[in-house]
Amino acid sequence: MSDLLIELFSEEIPARMQAAARENLRKLVTDGLVDAGLTYESAGAFSTPRRLTLSLTGLSAQSRAVREERKGPRTDAPAAAIEGFLRSTGLTLDQLEKRADKKAEVYFAAIEKPGRAAADIVAEVLERTIRNFPWPKSMRWGSGALRWVRPLHSILCILVDEAGAQIVPLNVDGIEAGNTTGGHRFMAPARFAVTSFDDYATKLRRAHVMLDSAEREAAIWNDAQNQAFARGLELVPDAALLAEVAGLVEWPVVLMGSIGEDFLHLPPEVLQTSMREHQKFFSVKNPKTGRIEGFVTVANRETADHGATILKGNLKVLSARLSDARFFWENDLRVAKAGMGEWEEGLKSVTFHNKLGSQSDRIARIAALAREIAPLVGADPAQAERAAKLAKLDLRSAMVGEFPELQGTMGRYYALEAGEPEAIANAARDHYSPLGPSDAVPAESISVAVALADKIDTLTGFWAIDEKPTGSKDPFALRRAALGVIRLVLGNGVRVGLEAVFAKAILDLLDRAFDKLASGTQEEWIALWSNREGSSTEHAAAMLRNFKKFLVVDLASRSLEAQGKFDEATALKETHKINFEAERDEVSLLSFFHDRLKVFLRDQGTRHDVIDACLAMPGNDDLTLLVKRAEALGAFLATEDGTNLLQGFKRANNILSQAEAKDGVEYSFGADVKFAETEEERALFAALDAGEAAITPAMAKEDFAAAMAAMARLRAPIDAFFTAVQVNSDNQIVRRNRLNLLHRIRALVAQVADLTKVEG
């Protein structure tokens, strides 16, 4: 048994790559050792900006010897075959064993693989690991061909047992493995030898290197909190920043400073973003004022002046940065107070997408759609439209130009400065939400209307120009937009038929694109459009299929014309007119939504077959209704009545389907109680009468619970019927009557959900 210590010492590794790198080192080396027949007790991986370290304990001294048997050719096989077998096994003929095998005698080779020393295996595995390391980006340096994240300077690789530490012999492109490493780049640069992991960690600490990133994170966090606390302030938590900063230092020294008075009036989000993005500072809040008043920076060394010079330098950079931020804020306020007209104008020249127009075009579409959606979510249409028109104006502000992540946050501030009411200003901040599966969903009605309009415009727009997500590629984040719509609708219980909204959005897009065409081309297309009133989604989509192609061709041919290539432009138009019909099948936007909804509900624990049973029902573009139905059905199927009813339904459905297939007719009408022969049959007639009387009005009221309860009452009569009654009677009248009766079960249940989709 021995311990293994590996350290790969390089120039500064990007902070964001360190966590994955140490994990990859652990996995690649331990997998490699285990594959080669070694075992180990425990493995620990560490990283600093300049080193990746792996420490293994209890490594076996050598791999186990392995005896492998291989079956060869028959003993009477041609000489060439036998020679080939000898070559591949490395044995001589007399070493082979003859054995009887079924009909013939066959050569067998026993190959002894002796155990290999751990050092040999470690050298081989480590070299392979270094050469194939999965860095997100790697590089060459100097005259060498080796790739690493940054130049690799030294390899420490020792095996330690009772006899002491042995260097594992290894040379990777001129880098000879040894037993030494270096300390902190500035505080203790000398190299030193180590004899074990404990010795390594101790000496590193003495050389001002804290090896474990978790320890560095804890040290930074504790010290920063203590310093803030001592001044009556609070550190603002930021886990991502903490991990990054811990990856930038080997010897963290926390320094705290105050933000100059001149900057304290800036919005806290601005201070925080500027400090984090530009300087990797933590923000420090004054709990009494609620303002960000200080910062914490983490240096990589101790100094004789206790960080005074470093802090002074950082303050200077901070004040230059915050001066910029203040300049942006003050300029933006001027524009905001004047009503933001300058930004509105400016967004006309900012392209959103070359086929979907400018940001200004986009805002106009969203505003129109927000107006349509408003009544559905309980918002005032005029206010929703106004909010949508303002919500993205901050994209043109200087502050958002500098810090794109402040979009919306700034919009809210600026809308308030422009004198807009709180609810409209909040929509600027909240309409981007929700961005993920777990962040908060806006609840204010105006925000909900704008958020829905924004996302639906994105979806219908990119759908229209055929930029749909494929596989892992979703460059316009359409899956996220669809999930956003789903969460907004469900979270607020919004009742809306999405198909109608999609159709409106697409028609609006077409209308606006059409208005921009030259009048000559407009006429050409009016014919195609003549019956667009009262369009269905399919109709809109059909028109769109032609139209969007037209737009693409139009764009391309205009660019050719601009270059004076008129003949080519004409040819292009002609060609594409001919090909207009050859359009491939399209995935409908609604089915894309249904796929997203399935993923979302499955994550919430809803069975996929239950969802399918509800998706097969009419009104499936009303997501709130759909989910309400799925929840009720899921709850019902979880009861004993539910499971049994499902069995009864399936039995009825199977018998019916088989009979229908056999007889070539559909049994759907005419079940009459007067042909009933048994009590159970008559009881089922009565139960179905009562069920219809309860279920039909319950469904009309969308009272799924009541409908399910009524279904549950069918269970006993159905069970009793199947126990007592033979459906396929010899009497054809009785048989037909019974099949028609079964149809009543199917029809009644079908009002609630398509149970044929449910498994079990």
Place this chain on the structure above:
Amino acid sequence: MTAAAVTTPRSFQEIILRLMTYWGAKGCAVLQPYDMEVGAGTFHPATTLRSLGSTPWAAAYVQPSRRPTDGRYGENPNRLQHYYQYQVLIKPSPPDLQDLYLGSLEAIGIDTSLHDIRFVEDDWESPTLGAWGLGWEVWCDGMEVSQFTYFQQVGGHDCKPVSGELTYGLERLAMYVLGIDHVMDMPFNDPDSPIPLKYGDIFRQTEEEYSRHNFNGATTEMLFQHFKDAEAECERLLAFDPQDANSGKRIIMAHPAYDQCIKASHLFNLLDARGVISVTERQAYIGRVRALAKKCADAFVQTEAGGWSAAAQA
């Protein structure tokens, strides 16, 4: 490199002189600026072209650089449309390049025992040169003072061996070392000289003039035409037969062609500042300059300085 022995410089030019002395002593050829308008020190053929091929190289130089869109009429404390970069290029990159670099900071008066020097990931890419590399921006007390790059590709060619490139933004670095808040207030020569000159005495007026020129003055039709001319000339020069009739020698005009590429790049920058290039056109123009840079790189590696040899061809 003991810190105590180094005094703090007193002027902008002293910092430049110290860098020249330092890198000269470390074995670099101390070159002079390239005599054309460029956007950054990287455009100097001593970097772009010399980073190609296998011939070893070590050069250091100041390069006046122009970024027309950064004009602020001399009013912004940190932003200039004309500024200086200090550039070092060593091929192959030596194993102690980081230490050499840190030594240069000591040489200009940055005591690394008092300051916090950090190498923060920053990958470099020049779309116009078809070049990229990995490295860091170097922070001193939270301020970026240099760019440190290991070139991986230039002009579409893999760099073999790899060059190490250091770029110092001289004004910003000097302002930090000298403790100056506005660039125009920075002493250019020794403040005790008989005629002390500040940065602003030399450059305030030109910043005003060029800002007006860049944003309003330059004739855009002419710039567009010059861009086309430079592009055509670059390609024409590279299309010549390598065999020169006059001298009877094999002469590929890689450098004269590259001059035209540099011109095209600067003309594009001016057009950009004049605001006459749309977002979509922008990419197309960058692509055209990159195409020239690649052709120049292709030509350079066919020259002796680029590693070509008649013997190897035989």
